[in-house]
Amino acid sequence: MKRATKQQRRILIVDDHAIVRLGMRQLIAAEPDLSICCEAETAEQALELARQSKPDLAIVDLSLGTMHGLELVRQLHQVLPAMPVLVLSMHDEALFAERAIRAGARGYIMKKGAIDGLINAVRHVLAGKIYASEEVSQQLLAGLRHGTSGEGRVGGLTDREIEVFELIGRGLSTAGIAERLKVSVKTVETYRSNIRAKLNLKDAAELVRYATSWIERL
Numbered sequence: 001m002k003r004a005t006k007q008q009r010r011i012l013i014v015d016d017h018a019i020v021r022l023g024m025r026q027l028i029a030a031e032p033d034l035s036i037c038c039e040a041e042t043a044e045q046a047l048e049l050a051r052q053s054k055p056d057l058a059i060v061d062l063s064l065g066t067m068h069g070l071e072l073v074r075q076l077h078q079v080l081p082a083m084p085v086l087v088l089s090m091h092d093e094a095l096f097a098e099r100a101i102r103a104g105a106r107g108y109i110m111k112k113g114a115i116d117g118l119i120n121a122v123r124h125v126l127a128g129k130i131y132a133s134e135e136v137s138q139q140l141l142a143g144l145r146h147g148t149s150g151e152g153r154v155g156g157l158t159d160r161e162i163e164v165f166e167l168i169g170r171g172l173s174t175a176g177i178a179e180r181l182k183v184s185v186k187t188v189e190t191y192r193s194n195i196r197a198k199l200n201l202k203d204a205a206e207l208v209r210y211a212t213s214w215i216e217r218l
Helices: 018-029 043-053 069-079 093-103 111-126 134-146 159-169 174-181 185-199 204-216
Strands: 009-014 034-040 057-060 085-089 107-110
Touching: 009 018, 009 043, 018 034, 018 111, 034 043, 043 057, 043 069, 057 069, 057 111, 069 085, 069 093, 069 159, 085 093, 085 111, 093 107, 093 159, 107 111, 159 174, 159 185, 159 204, 174 185, 185 204
Parallel strands: 009 034, 009 057, 057 085, 085 107
Antiparallel strands: none
């Protein structure tokens, strides 16, 4: 990592894939006014580094090991309210961009568009603006006009239900999800029941199949 100068804006990057962090380092290293001050693989590391280093910006992935990225965005916003967060994710922006912004993020960009768009998104957010693709911006405006979201079937789930749904799709048992989220098994069973009802799935097996196929499409 290059040494930051007084003019450089300091960035924390949070992603559990080393190759993704390397790619971001290479993109940001070409910008004389930007510098990566620290990197984190987990949400816990990110929160600690944010407290210690007080970056000007955090770039956060949504898929992290022990904590969902939306929850990390909320906690970073609580720890450093003035620090903007840019979400960089493989997750479909149509489903997650609005949720990320509600959680406190100032921007959302998908990884497939990062090579061409990341630096522009970083500068946009550092300037105090909200960054999103044109499609998402129109979706957000339409939602405001009609009082609804543009999300589809899975979009009807709450943020916590989305988190449980993803963990089901990744093969975790009810007990495993309860341990991961630090809640009771009964609470997870309630989430599973609510998810099945909202998605109109007849039983637990169909829920697992649907969640697994959804994860495979990410």
